Amino acid sequence: MFRIAPSLLSADFARLGDEVARVIASGADWIHFDVMDNHYVPNLTIGPLVCEAIRPHTTAPIDVHLMVKPVDRIIPDFARAGADIITFHPEASEHIDRSLGLIRDAGCQAGLVFNPATPLHHMDHVMDRLDVVLLMSVNPGFGGQAFIPETLDKLRAVRARLDAYEARSGRRILLEIDGGVKIDNIADIARAGADTFVAGSAVFGAGRDSDPNRYDSVIAALRAELAKVAA
Ligand SMILES: O=C(CO)[C@H](O)[C@H](O)COP(=O)(O)O
Numbered sequence: 001m002f003r004i005a006p007s008l009l010s011a012d013f014a015r016l017g018d019e020v021a022r023v024i025a026s027g028a029d030w031i032h033f034d035v036m037d038n039h040y041v042p043n044l045t046i047g048p049l050v051c052e053a054i055r056p057h058t059t060a061p062i063d064v065h066l067m068v069k070p071v072d073r074i075i076p077d078f079a080r081a082g083a084d085i086i087t088f089h090p091e092a093s094e095h096i097d098r099s100l101g102l103i104r105d106a107g108c109q110a111g112l113v114f115n116p117a118t119p120l121h122h123m124d125h126v127m128d129r130l131d132v133v134l135l136m137s138v139n140p141g142f143g144g145q146a147f148i149p150e151t152l153d154k155l156r157a158v159r160a161r162l163d164a165y166e167a168r169s170g171r172r173i174l175l176e177i178d179g180g181v182k183i184d185n186i187a188d189i190a191r192a193g194a195d196t197f198v199a200g201s202a203v204f205g206a207g208r209d210s211d212p213n214r215y216d217s218v219i220a221a222l223r224a225e226l227a228k229v230a231a
């Protein structure tokens with residue numbers, strides 16, 4: 001099963017509640033919520049207050065991607081604000097195991113995020129605490145960047161680790177990809193092992209150009225490409 005998670009980074013911030021409702025009504029599965037602190041990454045976006053404000057506009061999972069340092073003190077705020085999934089970057093946490101535990105203790109699913117050049121060994125001793133691995137296919141900080149092709153090899157490497165873990169434990173960890181996902185590359189990304197696809201500019205940019213109220217056609221096009229892989 002594939003999931004499509006539009007990134008709010010490319011949505012219209014002046015009407016976020018409507019954007020959330022419309023993109024889910026148009027067939028998306030999750031809302032991807034990018035949190036940037038102008039410290040860990042060179043951009044500044046949205047926090048728990050905005051998460052809380054959009055929560056009543058959808059029952060779909062809100063997938064909070066923390067690009068902040070430090071991470072621990074903001075985790076309970078996002079859990080209270082209605083986040084379902086919270087992921088963070090290992091470089092931004094002093095104690096990865098503790099941060100994962102904080103997320104799970106708050107009742108959310110937990111995940112680690114790997115930048116294009118971040119080594120994968122950070123997941124080695126915490127697999128039992130992971131619900132999702134998020135692999136960045138751009139350097140974090142901005143929407144609309146081009147997919148880094150080398151990420152496909154890294155994706156295959158993560159897929160192999162997660163499959164081996166599932167064979168050992170019977171637990172499935174989701175593999176999410178984020179950055180430069182478009183209609184013309186999503187099938188190749190799925191073939192390399194991703195099951196969950198963050199798409200910001202592809203969904204909100206193209207959707208807004210064709211129809212300000214609906215995102216059906218772009219989400220249908222992404223699903224049609226994924227159907228070729230599933231078949
Ligand atoms: O985390 C992110 C950037 O740090 C964004 O989620 C990501 O870049 C999605 O945007 P796009 O699909 O336009 O590349």
